[in-house]
Amino acid sequence: MLVRFSANHTHLYPGAILRRLDDTDESRLSPGDEVLVEFSEGVLASGQVLEADNDAVVLQMPTYRTQRRTDVAARTWRLVAAEEPGLMRVHRRLLSA
Numbered sequence: 001m002l003v004r005f006s007a008n009h010t011h012l013y014p015g016a017i018l019r020r021l022d023d024t025d026e027s028r029l030s031p032g033d034e035v036l037v038e039f040s041e042g043v044l045a046s047g048q049v050l051e052a053d054n055d056a057v058v059l060q061m062p063t064y065r066t067q068r069r070t071d072v073a074a075r076t077w078r079l080v081a082a083e084e085p086g087l088m089r090v091h092r093r094l095l096s097a
Contacts, residue, residue: 005088007039010066013079015064016090029057030058055062056080 004021006065012018018037029035043066044052051058057079065071082089 001030002034002036004036004038007037010039010041010043010070011072012037012075012090014090014092017082017091018079018088020069020086020088025077026064030051037061039066043067050076056091057088 005018006021008017008019010040015018022040028050029052031049031052032093033052035047035049037047039045043064045061045064047059050059050069058076059079061074062075063071063074076095078091078094079088081087
């Protein structure tokens with residue numbers, strides 16, 4: 001399943017917020033789901049859910065380039081639910097396998 005999010009910044013970091021753009025009543029994220037993130041400057045990057053449970057999601061994001069031509073390295077992140085439905089907060093960076 002493809003799930004779309006918008007990010008509140010040009011890259012992910014602990015504390016960054018992702019807003020789900022699809023209907024928040026849809027099913028939860030599952031391992032193997034593709035996640036399309038639109039960053040604050042309009043750049044799109046497609047990641048993949050590696051793990052998902054009731055409390056957290058592990059999201060692997062590829063290398064991408066910001067609009068200002070800064071390369072952002074591939075990283076794996078742990079996301080948790082934020083204060084509002086449809087929001088997720090980056091909890092921490094994980095070591096890539």
